[in-house]
Amino acid sequence: MNAHHSPSPRPSPLQGRGGYAVKECFLTLQGEGMQSGARAAFLRFAGCNLWSGREADRATAECRFCDTDFVGTDGEGGGKFASADALAARVEGLWGEGVTDRLVVITGGEPMLQLDEALVEALHARGFRVAVETNGTLAAVPGVDWICVSPKAGTEVVQRQGNELKLVWPQAGIDPAELEGWAFDHFLVQPMDCDQREAALEAAIALAMERPKWRLSLQTHKVVGLA
């Protein structure tokens, strides 16, 4: 435990009203990272602390290359859930039969705005391993089984330990050599999905070739046309 695990205020889109705001929730194959190809229930929370999600705000946002719609609760399987139990039951319903190897991937937006220990416990109680994909600016709650941090240039990352560090590349203002001192099991470099896709892929390959700690990660769900 370090200072970064001390309780921090979590400004939730539903703060004061209780419950969870979910953009979408569906069953798919994990498309990125070390668990790529695994069957997973995907739970996308609404809201992010680095961008409002509105195009009008993109140029002034802390994070400007987002390719995800995380605004509102109107996606497939989305909605507002009054309790951890209700949301965990929805996730279990997606999974269906089969009590082994249950995996839920919690993302956003920024999932740490809403994920709490009650939800982690409710998912564990239903046999799920809980994986999280976070920008790392808020500390992960205890009990999460798999932490994937994707750092954004110019932000203060407090979650500097976990299972995988996923660096979207290139990003001016980030020095991969500095990140190599963080306590992660896997260091992944993923080409930025942008107008200059070819150049981004070349840059990511170059990084992995120059610095063997990093491994190239591709967004396979986009290659095969999954959500």
Ligand code: SF4
């Ligand atoms: S931190 Fe993640 S979810 Fe938030 S704006 Fe950036 S890429 Fe999108």
